[in-house]
Amino acid sequence: MNLEISLEDLLKNGSHFGHNKKRWNPKMEKFIYGEKNGTHILDLRKSLPLIENALKFALECSKNKKKFLFVSTKKQHGEIVENIAKETGNYFVNFRWLGGMITNWNTVKNSINTLNNYENVLNSEETVFTKKELSDIEKKKIRLEKTLGGIVEMKSTPDVLFIIDTNREHIAVLEAKKLGIPIIGIVDTNCDPDLIDYPIPANDDGVKSVQFILDSFKKVLSSDNSENTSDDGEKNNE
Structure with a gap:
């Protein structure tokens, strides 16, 4: 499966736009290209390998039947998060994160x-x-x-959290860290990437940016991996 994402597609979908430079986290400095009209611009050349790394991790999780919980309580992302969860057989929180949602299961x-x-x-x-x-x-x-x-169909705590805007969803981040649940997270210029196992430096507000990134993961999580399984089988029979 091709896990590559093009720089052009990220740019076209506005994934490079960060927050106002006054609202930044210094830990994101290494991912910032510069600023324009007071807004930080992310260096997508540094984002690309991190996105691909997160996709590889998601693919391995998919092969091992791991369950994802997608989290974004921003109104503009509600439908996006719900759709990817339902289409890939996973779960979502898109209204409000209850304190203890996974630590007090x-x-x-x-x-x-x-x-x-x-x-x-x-x-x-x-x-x-x-x-x-x-x-x-x-x-x-x-x-x-x-x-x-x-999460009505979720029988136990999830294997992976996918969080959009790790600042806003800081309680979800803390609960996952406490339980040792790995996190894939879209981190904007105001976030702390050190808290996230698989950070994706990108615009976490824009609908097009979030939709494009989640669509990339949907392809991975929707795959039955039959092609990979077949290849492995052929190798084992050689």
């Missing part, structure tokens, strides 16, 4: 069970609840669904 599982119970009550043809009680249950279900809807 048993409590979160109880909340998921509550959500499932609400679903069962509302879908039941026979009910002992009044219309008002059912309306209250519906409202509670909607609230829980916003936060937990993307």
Whole structure:
């Protein structure tokens, strides 16, 4: 599988645009090319090998049936994150990260069970609840669904977190570090790349930038790796 991404595609999708130079993290200095009109510009020549390294890691995870949790609570990324998770058989959080979402997994599982119970009550043809009680249950279900809807099928803590804007999702980062869960993260000029196992220096706000990067990972995670398996089999038979 070809894991290469072109510099031209990254530029075309605006992945080089950073934040205002006043909002920068000095640890990102080595990834910054310069500035324009007060905005830092990322050096995509340095981003490319890191993206390819993260793609190789994701491919290995895919081969080993590892599960990813995609995280971005920015409104503009909600649909992007949901789509890649669903299309690759993984999970997502795109509304709000609950404190303890993975470090206090048993409590979160109880909340998921509550959500499932609400679903069962509302879908039941026979009910002992009044219309008002059912309306209250519906409202509670909607609230829980916003936060937990993307992890309802998740049976245990994920194997990998993919985080967009590691600054904004700092609680998710800390929880993953505490549990030793590897992180792939899009890090903009205001982020700390040292906290991320597989940092991707790129624009973490722009929809086109995030969409392009996630589409690259979708190709890797959607692959059944049959071509690689076949090649290995042929080599073993030689």
